[in-house]
Amino acid sequence: xxxxxxxxxxxxxxxxxxxxxxxxxxxxxxxxxxxxxxxxxxxxxxxxxxxxxxxxxxxxxxxxxxxxxxxxxxxxxxxxxxxxxxxxxxxxxxxxxxxxxxxxxxxxxxxxxxxxxxxxxxxxxxxxxxxxxxxxxxxxxxxxxxxxxxxxxxxxxxxxxxxxx
Amino acid sequence: xxxxxxxxxxxxxxxxxxxxxxxxxxxxxxxxxxxxxxxxxxxxxxxxxxxxxxxxxxxxxxxxxxxxxxxxxxxxxxxxxxxxxxxxxxxxxxxxxxxxxxxxxxxxxxxxxxxxxxxxxxxxxxxxxxxxxxxxxxxxxxxxxxxxxxxxxxxxxxxxxxxxxxxxxxxxxxxxxxxxxxxxxxxxxxxxxxxxxxxxxxxxxxxxxxxxxxxxxxxxxxxxxxxxxxxxxxxxxxxx
Numbered sequence: 051x052x053x054x055x056x057x058x059x060x061x062x063x064x065x066x067x068x069x070x071x072x073x074x075x076x077x078x079x080x081x082x083x084x085x086x087x088x089x090x091x092x093x094x095x096x097x098x099x100x101x102x103x104x105x106x107x108x109x110x111x112x113x114x115x116x117x118x119x120x121x122x123x124x125x126x127x128x129x130x131x132x133x134x135x136x137x138x139x140x141x142x143x144x145x146x147x148x149x150x151x152x153x154x155x156x157x158x159x160x161x162x163x164x165x166x167x168x169x170x171x172x173x174x175x176x177x178x179x180x181x182x183x184x185x186x187x188x189x190x191x192x193x194x195x196x197x198x199x200x201x202x203x204x205x206x207x208x209x210x211x212x213x214x215x
Numbered sequence: 216x217x218x219x220x221x222x223x224x225x226x227x228x229x230x231x232x233x234x235x236x237x238x239x240x241x242x243x244x245x246x247x248x249x250x251x252x253x254x255x256x257x258x259x260x261x262x263x264x265x266x267x268x269x270x271x272x273x274x275x276x277x278x279x280x281x282x283x284x285x286x287x288x289x290x291x292x293x294x295x296x297x298x299x300x301x302x303x304x305x306x307x308x309x310x311x312x313x314x315x316x317x318x319x320x321x322x323x324x325x326x327x328x329x330x331x332x333x334x335x336x337x338x339x340x341x342x343x344x345x346x347x348x349x350x351x352x353x354x355x356x357x358x359x360x361x362x363x364x365x366x367x368x369x370x371x372x373x374x375x376x377x378x379x380x381x382x383x384x385x386x387x388x389x390x391x392x393x394x395x396x397x398x399x400x401x402x403x404x405x406x407x408x409x410x411x412x413x414x415x416x417x418x419x420x421x422x423x424x425x426x427x428x429x430x431x432x433x434x435x436x437x438x439x440x441x442x443x444x445x446x447x448x449x450x451x452x453x454x455x
Contacts, residue, residue, distance in 0.1 A: 054295050061287055066279040069286075075275055083286050090290045110256045113267065120239040127242060159272040177238040178273050184240055206234040207227055213269045 058092060062118060064108060068115040075119035075181040085122065089115045090190075120181050162212035170205040173198075233259055237266035243373070261387050285380070288407035349427045351448035358386070358405070358447040369418050371400065371427075373409045378447070380405050387436045390417065391426040402436040403429070423454045 068089060072082035093114055136212060163171040176182040182190070188198035235241050236249045251260045284336065345415045349361040358378030386405060398417065403409050413418035413421070428449035430442040436442050 054291070057291065057294060058287075061290070065287070066278055066281045068279045069282040070277040073280055074336070083282060086282055087290050091293055108272060109271045112435050113271065113300075117239075124239070124243045124246060134261075149319060159269055174238065175273065177240055178270055179276055181239055183242070202240070203231050204233070206231045206238075208321065210230050210234055210266075214265065 062091065062113055067108065068111060071112055071115040072119055074179060075116065076122065076176075076178075085119055086115075088119050092118065114133050115183075116181075123181050123183070127185075158213060165212055166205050166208060170201060172203060174205060174209065177202075229259060230262055233262040234266050235348075237263060237270060247269070255279040261417060284404070285406065288404055292407065347421065347423060347425075347454055349450040349452045351427055351429055351450040353446060353448050356447040358429060360388075360429060360448055362388075362401075362450075362452070364421055364452065365419070369413055371411045371413060371421075373403055373410075373411060375403075375405045375407055378405045381431060383434050384431050385434055385436055386429050387432045387444075389428045389430065389442060390421055391428060392420055392422075397428065397442055399437065399440065402432070419453060423452055425452045426450070 061173065069082065069086050072085045072089070073079065076082045076085060081168045093111060104199065166174070173182075173187050173191065176187060176190070182204070183196055184199050187202070191198065193201070229348070233253070236246065236253070241249060241449055249259075253263055253307070304377075346366070347364040349362045349364075351356070351362060356378070359376040361372050361374050361376060363373075364378060369399070385402045388400040388403045388411070390400060391397045398420070400411050400413065400417065405412070428442075428446050430446050431444040432442070433444075
């Protein structure tokens, strides 16, 4: 009974955020509801894999939800070779030095994305928040796949340099 | 396995590759290949962590949207349903499919009584406590519940056997003693099991003959504290 109460509390505090994730990435209400169920089952059964550290519980949960949805999308795309990486973030030992950086990160990502061309920054946001693949991004921006890939790889390198500067 | 970390171009390539991985841009086969490298190479794991910790600032853009209420009930029953329960009696109680089958046969109350007596382990304090059961239904309504009250636990367990959620409405459970005013036990879900802990006053009030009733109320329950909607199911508590 204590577990049930604990689960209800977890669900009440986090389900709106995680449903926001599944809706945004899957873009289909009934799929998003179905995925949300799977995600909570996964979270609850493997809650021991959450490692306290500089990942706050909510960002860990968002990462699990996002990865679950991305796994679903990836499995549907060409070249399907399923692998369970949904919980990979939990397996990485947190780096305590980053805790201090977290408060600056919000402005940092905004600042660094702002240094890129607008459409490239949007494409990176689209990949992270909407789960768009290179194919989908190429189509959205009306450029050939290879062009999109080259674009984005260059932008990622630039972004990476700014993020660690 | 990797020779790409040897020069600065290789390092840049790896940084970008892990960035692509973190953004989920890679196809399934490449994604898996990179996942294996990350697991094997601490430098790449650190790189992934950097990407994740920076990118997760964008998580604020996922807009909070409350999921429909039935999602919780489904997850809860998957996590805490039949398989998770320790005792035979509890498993029996938790088996919603079983209950639905019993309701269809019209035997719910009789079978609960038999079921609990048969499945109850050797007498203990719980077994000696008062246990009551009520089958809640009404003519012209497909809403059906079975309620079980165990004095030792001080809680009513309620199983929904029939009826559908009505848009913008909630079902509310009441107990009624003799000619006194109904007392609310709260809003209850359909298509789920519910455990309703009772306050001491309610615990003392529920006896054989106490009537339990379900009414259809505005969302969130009766605004006045007294029933406002039609009774869709009711029944008297019977000792087991």
